[in-house]
Amino acid sequence: MMIGRASLISLSLTLFSFAALAAEDMHGSGHGDTGHGGSTSGLPQLDISSFPSQIFWLGIAFTILYVAFSSKILPGMAANLENRDQTIQNDLTTAERLTGEAADFKQSFQEGLLKARQEATQMIADLDIKMRKDHEKKIADFLKKTEEQISETRQRLEKSTATSMKDIEKHIEEAALIAAKNIAGIDTDGKAVKAALKAVNSNIKMEAA
Numbered sequence: 001m002m003i004g005r006a007s008l009i010s011l012s013l014t015l016f017s018f019a020a021l022a023a024e025d026m027h028g029s030g031h032g033d034t035g036h037g038g039s040t041s042g043l044p045q046l047d048i049s050s051f052p053s054q055i056f057w058l059g060i061a062f063t064i065l066y067v068a069f070s071s072k073i074l075p076g077m078a079a080n081l082e083n084r085d086q087t088i089q090n091d092l093t094t095a096e097r098l099t100g101e102a103a104d105f106k107q108s109f110q111e112g113l114l115k116a117r118q119e120a121t122q123m124i125a126d127l128d129i130k131m132r133k134d135h136e137k138k139i140a141d142f143l144k145k146t147e148e149q150i151s152e153t154r155q156r157l158e159k160s161t162a163t164s165m166k167d168i169e170k171h172i173e174e175a176a177l178i179a180a181k182n183i184a185g186i187d188t189d190g191k192a193v194k195a196a197l198k199a200v201n202s203n204i205k206m207e208a209a
Helices: 002-036 048-182 190-208
Strands: none
Touching: none
């Protein structure tokens, strides 16, 4: 405000000087024409007789300019400057708030990204463990099923082999009885042939073992 008043005073003095010069020119011209019949020499504003008029117009011009500047121009300029300062302060506050929010968002984003990576790593590890367990279980089930099938096949083969051996022994017994009767002329019963076949089978099994 002090700077504004000084500027107002300087401007008022300048305007008053121009107004005084114009008034003195008009006054000097009229005085020369009426009083002396010729022009005056020197600066009119330095004429002592014109000082009251100059002081009067200075007061009027200064008062008008002071009232105009103090009531209209300077308050408007001060209001504009205050509004500009307030706008700048609001913008700075908003920028600081947005900067803080951006920093918080960045930190939250980084924390969320790290958490997502950890969860993804844990999910992959859990999935790998689950797949291994499922694979091991499937292999165990397959081996168990295969063993059961092999055991069943072995039992069927043993049963079939036993049945086949009985049939073979029966046919061999019949063939031996026929051969003993027809070739050697020996008429014997089947018990002796069975005993002989059992002895032969026992010897074969012992040799195989």
